[in-house]
């Protein structure tokens with residue numbers, strides 16, 4: 436499969452079939468690896484990774500993924516590139532395109548990854564911007580599929596900040612035929628356009644009531660109240676105590692509901708230790724699946 440889109444910036448670029456295929460291929464690549472099979476599908480290919488912000492999972496999963504596929508990854512901190520001295524994103528993009536086969540970038544402003552993609556002759560992957568985190572949701576949907584054996588017809592409940600991960604989760608649910616209910620404090624809702632577009636495919640419910648949101652949910656998801664791009668930390672008071680995923684809230688979801696979090700987590704804030712370290716939590720499989728889903732994505736883009 437070769438994707439219709441050159442770049443992956445939001446997740447909305449993928450058709451339903453393309454998304455389904457990436458998830459299946461991710462599961463297959465994971466099973467292969469467990470059996471010791473590691474095909475050099477990206478032999479001699481190079482991925483450039485630009486980071487304006489810190490990362491553990493994104494950096495390590497992309498770098499390891501390229502290694503496992505027989506290629507290599509270059510870790511480029513934006514601070515160590517000429518970007519820091521004022522070289523434009525346009526010129527950086529045109530230059531990198533002459534050396535590497537694919538670029539992944541973690542940026543502050545979503546427009547920056549759009550400019551990168553527009554000026555690059557090779558595929559550009561958004562490794563998180565202030566508005567979207569598509570790679571996270573590829574791994575998340577793969578995890579849901581593994582745990583629930585299906586995607587279509589499920590209900591996801593998002594509790595907390597309507598942030599970048601939430602926006603991509605809404606797109607992901609729309610493409611995977613999963614209904615989504617979102618509970619945020621007033622003023623912290625996800626992107627309105629994302630909701631509007633996604634409502635064409637699935638039910639997208641926007642509430643300010645976590646209990647109502649998790650009712651009948653198969654998956655309960657949250658993320659930190661303070662993302663990297665948020666300069667202030669006084670947001671927390673707007674979320675606590677109501678928007679914390681704790682055992683009482685989990686009890687209001689389906690009995691077999693799973694708990695997900697993109698990580699890093701702040702225990703005691705958006706989620707209690709009891710939940711994230713408890714039996715319903717699948718966060719470590721979720722973190723692992725970034726590796727497999729992104730390998731499937733890289734193969735599909737290249």
Ligand code: CP
Nearest residue numbers: 490491492493697698
């Ligand atoms: N979930 C995620 O993207 O983690 P990192 O910030 O560690 O890459």
Ligand code: NVA
Nearest residue numbers: 598658662663698699
């Ligand atoms: N919403 C978080 C996700 C981190 C992976 C952030 O942007 O910091």
